[in-house]
Amino acid sequence: xxxxAAGKQTFVRELLGRSDYAIIGEIVEPGSKVxxxxxxxxxxxxxLAENKGVDARGVEISSLKVQRAIARGVSxxxxxIDDGLADYPEQAFDYVILSQTLQETHHPLRVLREMLxxxxxxxxxxxxxxxxxxxxxxxxxxxxxxxxxxxxxxxxSPNIHFLTVHDFETLAAAEGLIVExxxxxxxxxxxxxxxxxxxxxxxxxxxx
Amino acid sequence: MIVAANTVRFDSLxxxxxxxxxxVEVAYETYGELNAAKSNAVLALHAFSGDAHxxxxxxxxxxxxxxxxxxxPGKAFDTNRYFVICSNVLGGCRGTTGPSSxxxxxxxxxxxxxxxxxxxDMVRAQKMLVDWFAIERLLTVTGGSMGGMQALEWAVAHAxxxxxAIPIASTTRHSAQQIAFNEVGRQAIMxxxxxxGGDYYGKRPPARGLAVARMVGHITYMSDDSMHEKxxxxxxxxxxxxxxxxxxxxxxxxxxxxxxxxxxxxxxxSYLYITKAMDYFDLTNGSxxxxxxxxxxxxxxxxxxxxxxxxYPSYQSQEIVRALRSRNCDVAYVELESNYxxxxxxxxxxxxxxLVRGFLASTFEKLP
Numbered sequence: 001x002x003x004x005a006a007g008k009q010t011f012v013r014e015l016l017g018r019s020d021y022a023i024i025g026e027i028v029e030p031g032s033k034v035x036x037x038x039x040x041x042x043x044x045x046x047x048l049a050e051n052k053g054v055d056a057r058g059v060e061i062s063s064l065k066v067q068r069a070i071a072r073g074v075s076x077x078x079x080x081i082d083d084g085l086a087d088y089p090e091q092a093f094d095y096v097i098l099s100q101t102l103q104e105t106h107h108p109l110r111v112l113r114e115m116l117x118x119x120x121x122x123x124x125x126x127x128x129x130x131x132x133x134x135x136x137x138x139x140x141x142x143x144x145x146x147x148x149x150x151x152x153x154x155x156x157s158p159n160i161h162f163l164t165v166h167d168f169e170t171l172a173a174a175e176g177l178i179v180e181x182x183x184x185x186x187x188x189x190x191x192x193x194x195x196x197x198x199x200x201x202x203x204x205x206x207x208x
Numbered sequence: 209m210i211v212a213a214n215t216v217r218f219d220s221l222x223x224x225x226x227x228x229x230x231x232v233e234v235a236y237e238t239y240g241e242l243n244a245a246k247s248n249a250v251l252a253l254h255a256f257s258g259d260a261h262x263x264x265x266x267x268x269x270x271x272x273x274x275x276x277x278x279x280x281p282g283k284a285f286d287t288n289r290y291f292v293i294c295s296n297v298l299g300g301c302r303g304t305t306g307p308s309s310x311x312x313x314x315x316x317x318x319x320x321x322x323x324x325x326x327x328x329d330m331v332r333a334q335k336m337l338v339d340w341f342a343i344e345r346l347l348t349v350t351g352g353s354m355g356g357m358q359a360l361e362w363a364v365a366h367a368x369x370x371x372x373a374i375p376i377a378s379t380t381r382h383s384a385q386q387i388a389f390n391e392v393g394r395q396a397i398m399x400x401x402x403x404x405g406g407d408y409y410g411k412r413p414p415a416r417g418l419a420v421a422r423m424v425g426h427i428t429y430m431s432d433d434s435m436h437e438k439x440x441x442x443x444x445x446x447x448x449x450x451x452x453x454x455x456x457x458x459x460x461x462x463x464x465x466x467x468x469x470x471x472x473x474x475x476x477x478s479y480l481y482i483t484k485a486m487d488y489f490d491l492t493n494g495s496x497x498x499x500x501x502x503x504x505x506x507x508x509x510x511x512x513x514x515x516x517x518x519x520y521p522s523y524q525s526q527e528i529v530r531a532l533r534s535r536n537c538d539v540a541y542v543e544l545e546s547n548y549x550x551x552x553x554x555x556x557x558x559x560x561x562x563l564v565r566g567f568l569a570s571t572f573e574k575l576p
Contacts, residue, residue, distance in 0.1 A: 057538070066542040070510065071562040073570025075540040077529060087533040 012188050016043045020099060020125040023183045023203045027123055028052055032094035035059070035119060037081045037111070038101030042069030049074065057093075059084055082106045088118040099125045100201075103159045112175070116208050121180070125203040128184075130164030130196040149200050165196040172206060181205040209264035209280065211237050211273075213296075213303055218336050221298070227323035231312070234337050235260045235303025236295035239279055240287030242341070247575055249343045250285050250568075251334065252294040253351030253358040255554075256425075256482055257474060259302035262294035263287070277557045284557070284564040289572070290347065297358075298333040299325045299482050301475035308409060308475040318477075320406035325481055327354070327489040331361045338369070347572060349507075350374035350564075352553035353520060354482070357489050360528070364491060367504040372571045374564060376512045376553045379524035380491035380498055380531075386519065389428050390483040393421035397476045406477050418476045419467030426466050431516040431549030435459060498531035505532070509539040510567045512560060514552035540567065 015021035021044050028034060030052045036045050039058030042065075049056040058076040060066050069076040077084070082105050096119030098111070103126055105111045115122045127149045128134075137145040144154040152159065163171075165184065172179055184191045184199035191198050213235050220230035237260045242249060252262045254274060263279035265272055279285040279292050296304035299322070307322035314321075338346065349362040349370050356378020363373040379386070397403055400417025408414060430438075439459040443449070446456070455461045495501040509532055513525035522543045532539040544559050546552035553560065 055538070063542055063545065066540075067544070067559055067563060070540045070542060071566035073566050073573075075508065075538050076542075077533065077540065078542045087530045089534060089536055092536045 010190050012185060012190060014188065016047060019185050019188055020201050020203050021047075023185070024097060024099060024123055024125065025051070027181065027203075027205055028054060028095055030054070033057075033092070034095045034097060035088075035093045036097040036099065037085075037115065038098065038104065039065075039069060039074070039076060041065045042072055042074035042076055044097070044099065045069070045074045045076075046072050081111055085111075085114040085118055090117055091120055093119040095119055095121050095123055097123045097125075099123070100127060102126050103129075103161050103163060105161065108161050108163075109171070109175075112171070116177070116206070121205060121207045123203065123205055124168070125201060126163060126168070127159075128165050128196065128199045128202050129162040130166060131200055132197050135197075165199055165202050168202065168204060172204070177206045177208065179204055179206050209239070210267050211239065211261070211264035212267040213237050213260050215303055216337060216340055218333075218340075221329070221333055221336070223323055223329045224326040225324050229298075229305060229323065232298070232305045232333060232336075233303070233309070234295050234298075234305075234333055235300075236293055236337060237261055237263075237273075238294075239263050239292040240290055242291040242343070246341075246343050247345070247347060248290045248572065249338075249341070249346050250290045250292045251338065251346050251349045251362070252279060252285070252292055253334070253349060253355035253362075254294060254297065255351065255353035255355050256486065257422075257470070258355070259300065260294050260296040260304075261302075263292065274554065277555075278561065278564070284561040285350075285568070286565070290568070293337070293341070295334055295337055297330045297354075297482065299330070299478055299485060301478040302473075304333070306475065307406065307477035307481055317409040319409065320477065322477070322481060324484060326485050327357050327361050328365060330485065331358050331365060334358070334362075335366055335369070344369070346370050347575075348372040348374055348568060350376070351378075352376040353378055353550065354486050357486065357491075360491055361489075363505045363507045363509070364501060365504075367506045370507045371575065372508040372510070372567070374510045374512070374567065375525075375528065376560070377514055377517050377520045377525070377550055378528075379520055380501075380528055381489060382487050383524070387487045389424060389519070390487055392424050394480050394483060396420040396424070397479055400476075403476060406480075408476070413471065414476045415468075415471040418471050418474065418479060419464070421476075421479060422470040422474075423463040423467045426463060428519045429549055429551045431518065431547060433516060433547040434549055434551075437547065438462075498527065499534045502531050502535050502537065505535070505537060507537075508567075508571055509537060510563065511539060511541040512553070512563065513541075513543045514546045514548070514550070514556070515543055516547050517550045517552060519550040 033055045036058045045056035066078040096115040183203040184195035263273040296302040349359040356375030359375045397417040400414035403414035442458040444461040513522040529541040546556040
């Protein structure tokens, strides 16, 4: 699957129903050591373990999801990533993944710094709040935007820190991070033109 | 599945205290078949009052084992795939050498002349058994409560011999509260005149003291919720208070029954020795910190705790997990929701089953 997504092809085939997973599956080197923050039921980690032979670990706050992850054989720790990484030694992982999780954390900057303390590289995937549909939705409705990407009512949304492609680039520069790769996705298409306006999901590979 | 206990005799065992026990007998049961590569062995480690009878129906008593809901064909420890061994701990009274065993030097039961033993000594006796089976590496060592302590001790003291460890509702060391409850139990036994300095074999055993000790124990194994659910304030076989000190409440009746039943199957001196071993246990002994103590550990870990367990609270399991993470060990952890208190690992096994099954299968598949 990941091979199909590789190279200069414009289209990304879904991995486990998600195009950002396909990008992550493409980035992660075989045999590496991976920590997935907010790993849910561990589907991505299981895929990476089976297809790339990675040493896969995860952190997830929901007991039910942790149980399902462990039941599928993935080593997941039940805990809060906002304050749960302190125990890990420095540079313990080749990759630390934050897949659609950063916008759900209470302290995104602290989490970002921690992930690059415990990991040599960070893979950050997030929904782009700068997408034109979000902007238009808010402009026309005058309400907190609800789109296919942000489907929640404001009072029940897990997304508590909205960010755009520009926001992340700005933060990465301010933190002195090196962006090794960046991917912008609209549906199954990789896009390059006006990503802050047209990307639904962005995936960054960063390091210190 | 009808099962029977076996006993194997070893010449001697050197103990942490410096004493030597000779000979040592270890009672054990096994379930399932050891594969040709001897790579599918699971060592189940019993809690304080358990014994070698972990699964199946006992040939002797007709009763199911203490973890029969977890061990058997198609269960969490699937005996169609794995070979499960369970032995009675050193110091026990169910077939393995303990204070009620006969001291060959005197021809009388050891009583209080039995040397003080530790969790490390229990594990050393188990290791002799595993060596006797010629099993190089155990697929997993697992148990709840004191069984979890043994699993941790295995993972550190015999790191090359265990592929994975599943300590459940356990700790790396007893808190003051845990020691306190054990001390109440010990004092109840020793305050019974029938205890007689531990010399009661062939005479009347300290049944009242042991029963009280067990009553206290049972309270700590349950939770406020589970006691409320099971007994509430219901009266036992009456409409009104007796205005006397007979049994009024259901919970009194239950505790008295459990206490009196326990006397039939457990030795008071074993109670003293085993609780002492639990209280002495401290994985950090001599190494400064838990993280340092875990340095030799190579196993993959699955740590489980229960939300309503106030005797071995989740924070104790989380301490293990944090120390393992700081060593970058492979560890999975989850706190399961349950109302059954410390007893959850024995009675509330649906979720525990899914966890263990998945963890074990993936560990087994990853074997070289």
